[in-house]
Each structure stands twice: as C-alpha cells, then as structure tokens.
Amino acid sequence: MATNQYRPLSRGPVRRIGSTVLIYAVLIFGAVIILTPFLLSFMTGLKSPVQFSNTSSLSLPSPITWANFQELFGPDHNFISPIAVTVQMTVVILVVQLGCSILAAYAFARLSFPGRDIIFWAYLATMMIPAVTTIVPLYGMFTAVGLRNTFWALVLPTLFGSPYAIFLLREYFRGVPDDLEAAARIDGCGTLRVLWYVVIPYSRPIIATLTVITVVSHWNNFLWPRVITSGPDWAVLTVATADLQSQYNGNWTLVMAATTLALLPLIVIYLIFQRQIVNSISIGGFK
C-alpha cells in the first residue's frame, strides 16, 4: 500500500484498534436490528399457539412444532396453491419478458432504422408512470374482456418486455465487440442466431443480474395481484399471506409460519445470487 506512507503519524496503533472495535460494534448492532425480526418471526412460526401465549416472544420454541405449517398446507388454507401460482407466474414472466426484452434491446443497441430513437425514448418515458396510475384502467380493461381472476391477468401486463430491462440490456449490448458479430454474420448467421450464439453468451453477467431482479420483483408483487384476483384460485403468496393475516388477526404463530414460507425461498435465492443482487443495487436496480 503505497498510500500508507502519507498517513499522519498521529494515527497510532492504539487509536486504530479502538476505531476498529467501534466500527465492528456499529456494524454488529446494525446486523442485529436487521436480523432480529426475521429470526424471531421464524421462531414464532415453530411455536404452538399455547406456547406462544404462555411464553415471551423472545423465548426459543421448545418443543419445536410443525403444526402451523401442517395447518397451512392442510385443506383449510391449502398454501400449496399460492406457492404454485407464484412460482408459475414468476417463471412465465421471467422467460417471456426476458426474451422479448433481449429482442428489443438488440434492435435498439445494434441496428439502425428510422424511428428507433423516438421509440427508445418513448420506452424510457414509460418508466416514469407510477404503478397506481395504471392499476385502475388495467382493472377496467381486464374486467371488460373477461380476464379478471385468471392466470393471464397475473402475467400479461408485464409479459412482453420491461422498459427497465430493455434499457439495461441495451447499454450492455452496445459493448459487444463488432468483430464478434461480423464474424458470425460472415459465417452466415441471421439476426436471431447472432443473438443466440454471440450476444447472449457475451452478455451473461447482465442477464444473470436481470434474472434475479425479475424474479425478486415479481415474487414480491402485491398491488396488481391483489386487485385483479379474488378468492383462493389465483391468489399469489403475498395476497394469500395478507388474507390469512386479516382473517386470523392475532393468530400470530400461524401467520408467522406463512410469512416464513413466503420469505424463505427468496432468502435462499438471495444467498445463492448475492453477487448479482449487490451488483444490481449499485446500478440502481429494484426500483
């Protein structure tokens, strides 16, 4: 570290150890504040209602009971369905939306044709539209064509490409070396094959980041599914959890088992893909 020699001499070893301890103290305090609600809500889901009302919320579950989860998956609540609907919705949106976004981003990044820039700016401008503004008219439109409370209603509005994904992909596609694409063209590749064999492999990092952003934001979506579905058939996890909470207000062991189920898959994905997520935060992702 060449820069160390310029450090003022007054920063003695004692002071440095003191400040290191202080930094760790603050970081650990922050981590405890973040983790406590997660850990204690998971623990509450493992307690019986009797145990919950007789002991402190801070106490460990003893004995651990899976009764809340059994009840959730039982015929009364059938939590398998919201998990299946959420997974199905997320996967369909991820695959189709990413595909359509890649096609559009390639056109914007590497082709030139009349009208391209106007359309691109129009796409960017749509990012300023708040979700609450489109919810009411979309509700009217889907009701008018009889698609309310169907799987299509859940996926259609975001299926055909996201302006944000297109924007990020376009930035990345512009960096694909011209030689690579030209070589593929000379070998007789058409546009779709260039995309598949050159552009997509080259852009793996941004596609991985976008995959995580798309999965997280649709897994977590609430307002649109809340509005456009009703009843248990197409309830996603967030909607099912909210309904359970309002129906069983005060039955916290059952409700915390449900929030555990809703949170754990994402936490696992997060721990696996933390690098992509941390990256996507520094580029201003997850709006």
Add this chain to the structure above:
Amino acid sequence: MKNARGRTFRRAAVGYGLLAPSMIGIGLFLIVPVLVAIAVSFDSWNIISPPKWLGPQNYISVLTDPDVWHSFLVTAQYTLLVIPTQTILGLGLAVLLSKRLPGTPVFRVIFALPWICAPLTLGIVWKWVFAPTGGLLNAIIGTRVEWLTDFSLALPAVSFVSVWTQTGYVALFYLAGLSGVPKDIQDAARVDGAGEIGVFWRITMPLLRPTTFFVLATSIISSFQVFDTVYAMTGGGPGAPGRTDVIAHRIYSLAFEQLDLGKASALSVILMIGLIVLTVLQQVYFRRRITYDVAN
C-alpha cells in the same frame, strides 16, 4: 440506389420485427392505460355501469377534498421522516463498510436482506413486532403499547419499517459511489494537513454529490408511491381520515372500496404528473451536474 433502399427497408423490417412484442406490451399495458386513466378521470364510473362523461368535476372534487389534502400531508410527513434518516444512516454504514475490514461482505449481505423481501410480507412481520399482545417490541422493552393504533405512533412506526428496509440499499449504493472517489485526491488533502473529518466533508462528500442526488431523487419518487407496507401494517389507519393514509392507499380505497374510479383516476393522474415533473427536474439537474463535474 434501388439496392440501398432495399437494404434500408430490410433493416427496418428486422428492427420492427424485433421490437414488435415489446411495442405491443408497452403500448397496450402502459401507454393505453395512461390514456384510459386520463379519459376516465373526466368520467363518473363505478365499474358496474358504463362510464359517463362528467367533465372536470373529478378534479374539482379531488382538489377540494380535505381527505385528499390530508393524504398529501401524510405522504409528505412520511417522506420527511424516512428520506433524511435512511440517507444519513446509509451513508454512515457505507463509510464503515468501505474500510474493508474482514467480514465486510457478510455485513453487506445482511444489510441488503430486507430490500429483496416483499414489502407486504415484511409489513406483516412488523405488524407482529408492533403487536400489543404477544408482539416482539413490547416483549423486549416490557411495555404494552398499542404502536400501530396509536394516533401519534403509527406513522413513525411505518416510517421506521421503511428506513429499516431501505437503509441497506442506500448504503450499498453509497458504497459503490465511494469506490469511485479517487484515493489520490483524498491523500493529497491529507498531505496538506487535512484531518479525516475535513477530508470527508470537503473532498469525499462533494465527489459523492451525484450519488447523493440520485439516491435522494429515486427514494423521494418511490416514497410518494408507498403502498404495500402501509396496507400490511395499518391499512391506512388509525382514525378517519387515517393517520397513515398515504396517496397510493387513498387511490386504492377510492377505486376499490368506494368504487369511485373516476375520482381515483383523477388523483392518480395528478400524482403521475407530479412524479413526472420531479423526474424531469432530476434529469435536467443531474445532466448539468455531470457536465459541470467533468468540466472541472
């Protein structure tokens, strides 16, 4: 000549072919809804019977409704509670994380954890934390406070949850900004005798201005749309008009509880125009700022 025109035409055909799916999607599900929202904002509409032309009546009734102004006030108070707190805390954490002490990556992962979770689900978890009986917070401090139904505590409680959720995100964003601050400028100031605090205020903070600006602008825009956390924790309450009845929640209840979709659309159009003005101002300022910084 003919050949060149043919090539241009073919290129345009390929371009529009690739754009077709997203143009249909964005047109049908983003642009058309905005036009419909504007149209409906001039109608009387309750979903059951078809919309009827009303003229500017919805806008007049929105802008003279004290409950709507109450919602604007609540949203402004929420923004003022959340944004300064999370920005200062996030910047502080980023400075600590930027020391790159052993274990820093673990703290980074922990701090960003709430950010990737559903605000709705976290809101329900926090509703339990704040619950008067069996709740975590009262168990820790040994009280029986009704946090979420108390008129003076509900909004600070909801704001706290937003700060808790978003501070890690702000910190990671600042951390990325800090790694872009050239070390040699800081070291030059140290050689000139500046202390650590002086270096931070006079060198680091001015260089972080674009980051600060971006963080502030995007978080103000999103705080004017907050919904899930409020819906889960308080449902807009307590009281009438509700102490946490933010604008997005008012639009939701106008549309889907009172079935006054015309008035809901008018308010949502007003919100959209406000946010567009904010975004455009941010872009204009941001651009000027960057050219200024580069020029210097």
